[in-house]
Amino acid sequence: MAKATARWSGHKVKFDIESASGHTAAIDEAPVFGDDEAMRPTEMLLGALAGCTGMNAVLLLKKFKQPLKSLSVEVEGEQEQDWPRAFKKIEITFVTAWEGKHDKESVEKAIDLACNRYCPIHATLSHGTKIEHRHKDTH
Numbered sequence: 001m002a003k004a005t006a007r008w009s010g011h012k013v014k015f016d017i018e019s020a021s022g023h024t025a026a027i028d029e030a031p032v033f034g035d036d037e038a039m040r041p042t043e044m045l046l047g048a049l050a051g052c053t054g055m056n057a058v059l060l061l062k063k064f065k066q067p068l069k070s071l072s073v074e075v076e077g078e079q080e081q082d083w084p085r086a087f088k089k090i091e092i093t094f095v096t097a098w099e100g101k102h103d104k105e106s107v108e109k110a111i112d113l114a115c116n117r118y119c120p121i122h123a124t125l126s127h128g129t130k131i132e133h134r135h136k137d138t139h
Helices: 041-063 104-118 120-127
Strands: 004-008 015-019 024-027 068-079 087-098
Touching: 024 041, 041 068, 041 087, 041 104, 041 120, 087 104
Parallel strands: none
Antiparallel strands: 004 015, 015 024, 068 087
């Protein structure tokens, strides 16, 4: 099972996040609630989607022997106006550069598979998942 733990830094609303694999990140909010020292949680969610689909696109483009020079994955989300301000639409744009001729059909197939077959973040956001919460005290 994948796991991440967010620990409050003790200052305003900044949290330090550690994954089960030992990597870290941070989240914060803009003033007045935070000090704008890290990404917002919503930005991190969009970044996770961009990174996940991008990693899979690179692997598939290499597998399909496409001469990829660079790839940027831009993700924009439109949020509802009322709280909890859930995303109602998310758009992903793959911006590519090539080192020679590429096959457009293979590129489209790789991007489609990266999004719709191999990225668990995309699958979770597009298909939904049951989220449960609970509380426990420490001593």
